[in-house]
Amino acid sequence: MDIKELILKLAKQHDRIKTSDVVKELHNTKSRQYVNSVIRELVNKKLLLKGGATAGSFYVLPQNSRLIGQEITIKLKREDLEEHKVFNDLKEKAPFINDLKENISSILFYAFTEMLNNAIEHSRSQYVEISIRKDKENIIFIVNDFGAGAFRNIMQERKLKSELEAIQDLLKGKTTTQPHSHTGEGIFFTSKIADIFILESFGLRLRIDNIIKDVFIEEMAKQKKGTKVTFTLSLASKKHLSGVFSQFVTESGSVGFDKTEIKVRLYVSGTVYISRSQARRILTGLDKFKTIILDFDRVTTVGQAFADEIFRVFQQIHPDIKIVPINMVEPVRFMIDRVEKPSLS
Ligand SMILES: Nc1ncnc2c1ncn2[C@@H]1O[C@H](COP(=O)(O)OP(=O)(O)OP(=O)(O)O)[C@@H](O)[C@H]1O
Ligand SMILES: [Mg+2]
Numbered sequence: 001m002d003i004k005e006l007i008l009k010l011a012k013q014h015d016r017i018k019t020s021d022v023v024k025e026l027h028n029t030k031s032r033q034y035v036n037s038v039i040r041e042l043v044n045k046k047l048l049l050k051g052g053a054t055a056g057s058f059y060v061l062p063q064n065s066r067l068i069g070q071e072i073t074i075k076l077k078r079e080d081l082e083e084h085k086v087f088n089d090l091k092e093k094a095p096f097i098n099d100l101k102e103n104i105s106s107i108l109f110y111a112f113t114e115m116l117n118n119a120i121e122h123s124r125s126q127y128v129e130i131s132i133r134k135d136k137e138n139i140i141f142i143v144n145d146f147g148a149g150a151f152r153n154i155m156q157e158r159k160l161k162s163e164l165e166a167i168q169d170l171l172k173g174k175t176t177t178q179p180h181s182h183t184g185e186g187i188f189f190t191s192k193i194a195d196i197f198i199l200e201s202f203g204l205r206l207r208i209d210n211i212i213k214d215v216f217i218e219e220m221a222k223q224k225k226g227t228k229v230t231f232t233l234s235l236a237s238k239k240h241l242s243g244v245f246s247q248f249v250t251e252s253g254s255v256g257f258d259k260t261e262i263k264v265r266l267y268v269s270g271t272v273y274i275s276r277s278q279a280r281r282i283l284t285g286l287d288k289f290k291t292i293i294l295d296f297d298r299v300t301t302v303g304q305a306f307a308d309e310i311f312r313v314f315q316q317i318h319p320d321i322k323i324v325p326i327n328m329v330e331p332v333r334f335m336i337d338r339v340e341k342p343s344l345s
Helices: 003-014 019-025 032-043 062-067 083-093 094-101 102-122 148-156 163-172 186-193 241-246 276-283 303-317 330-337
Strands: 049-051 058-059 073-075 127-134 138-145 196-209 216-234 259-261 293-295 320-324
Touching: 003 032, 003 058, 003 138, 003 330, 019 032, 032 058, 032 102, 049 186, 062 094, 062 148, 083 102, 083 127, 083 138, 094 102, 094 127, 102 127, 102 138, 102 148, 102 186, 102 241, 138 241, 163 186, 163 196, 163 259, 163 276, 186 196, 186 216, 186 241, 186 293, 196 303, 276 303, 303 330, 320 330
Parallel strands: 259 293, 293 320
Antiparallel strands: 049 058, 073 127, 127 138, 138 216, 196 216
């Protein structure tokens, strides 16, 4: 297929394409410069329209012209930024942000300001790059900094062994490196309210997909200096901020984050026998909660010591904490049932 035809075909399939999409489709057989020159020719002939800022240029077919202008990208000096002011400024410059439904608009405000606040207060980066984009289905924002890196920062400040441990603790909620001024809720709630939440930092990508209800921790081929958050929410979403907050309180009607849900599978990779030390890894930091849901989805077995550590030892020290195991297969249920649990008042 002729390269021009291929570009137009890709633009038809994906609505918006970038130079890198075409280079990838050609399996790197043509250089970026060459692909750019062909795209420029198509733009000159008005067969493609160009959108986005220089660094984030994208192209659409003329029939998709409405997608142009539905994106704003800016790069700012981090120092002295205030997240709500930046958001208001973006709204003034990009009117599409004002046309969102009420529930989407309040979620966007919450999630965006939380993630920008993180870049401002934790990253120590010189610059922050921000973009908000609306396409046919989704509203998407990116907050990208070039600083300390979320996983590394947590690992170093909390003296953990690896960035993986930092991710594990982050997923529990209430994990912060600044306990005097922060509570460790931003990433927890933002990642729950998104349809898809991606946090990339140095060699690791944490992807929380709430559509298929799964969490992925992936190694990245290319290192990303600092932290990049990509947040996606469907424009048709019926979610409300209050709905997500209320899922994580023990007593309905009360306020305050005191309930968490842990996917056990993410703490036990690499071994079939699930041990006491792995149980302790799961339990670190969980004394801050009143209810702990332990999701054993895709965990095929646990060791006797693992079950004992959680359901007897920890439970005895924290009799007021409710531990609720869910999604157990028979061998897991058997191990948990045979623990001599402390009698709780
Ligand atoms: N952009 C970032 N750069 C460096 N570290 C980060 C970044 N974003 C998050 N972190 C680390 O992740 C931790 C958790 O972030 P999160 O937003 O969940 O909580 P918090 O900011 O500490 O508290 P809160 O959001 O409730 O004010 C932070 O304390 C910080 O150590
Ligand atoms: Mg925060």
